Amino acid sequence: MSNWYLIHTKIRQERVALENLERQGFACFLPLIRVEKLRRGALQVVQEPLFPRYLFIRLGTGLESQSWAPIRSTIGVSRLVTFGQTPAKIEDELISQLQVKTDSTEVQLRHFEPGEQVVVTDGPFVGVEAIYQMADAEGRVMVLLNILSKQVKMAVPPASIRKVN
Numbered sequence: 001m002s003n004w005y006l007i008h009t010k011i012r013q014e015r016v017a018l019e020n021l022e023r024q025g026f027a028c029f030l031p032l033i034r035v036e037k038l039r040r041g042a043l044q045v046v047q048e049p050l051f052p053r054y055l056f057i058r059l060g061t062g063l064e065s066q067s068w069a070p071i072r073s074t075i076g077v078s079r080l081v082t083f084g085q086t087p088a089k090i091e092d093e094l095i096s097q098l099q100v101k102t103d104s105t106e107v108q109l110r111h112f113e114p115g116e117q118v119v120v121t122d123g124p125f126v127g128v129e130a131i132y133q134m135a136d137a138e139g140r141v142m143v144l145l146n147i148l149s150k151q152v153k154m155a156v157p158p159a160s161i162r163k164v165n
Helices: 014-023 092-104
Strands: 002-009 027-029 032-039 042-049 054-060 077-080 117-120 129-135 141-147 150-156 161-163
Touching: 002 014, 002 092, 014 027, 014 054, 014 077, 027 092, 117 141
Parallel strands: none
Antiparallel strands: 002 054, 002 077, 027 054, 032 042, 117 129, 117 161, 129 141, 141 150
């Protein structure tokens, strides 16, 4: 008999803990989501943990199961999550739903939504409000600027706009 449990990892070491636990023969699951991030002035799609600092591990409870002792000293692992002295058990159904959801997720979180009000923070149009249109293939974004009572479409680096509060 085996159950899923929760591992608390060290800061930004979820993948390190996952790799080291799997190397020791443990079955683990780290749910990842695709997120659009602004890096070095360009929008990039990256995979990030759905639950930062946590991953799931399948552990046996019988006499023939693998020892839990090495988990605590595994690189990247902070501790096994417990309620008092009892390890926090996770339902198989929840893990199954997370696996289906993260495997099929092609939806990317957008840095800006089309039609959203933004303000230019760099270049000759600093301080001018615009309407976000879309990201283009060259890693820039298209915005509509209102110049001399006329809407003008312009491509700008994503780092040079921000949302209007």
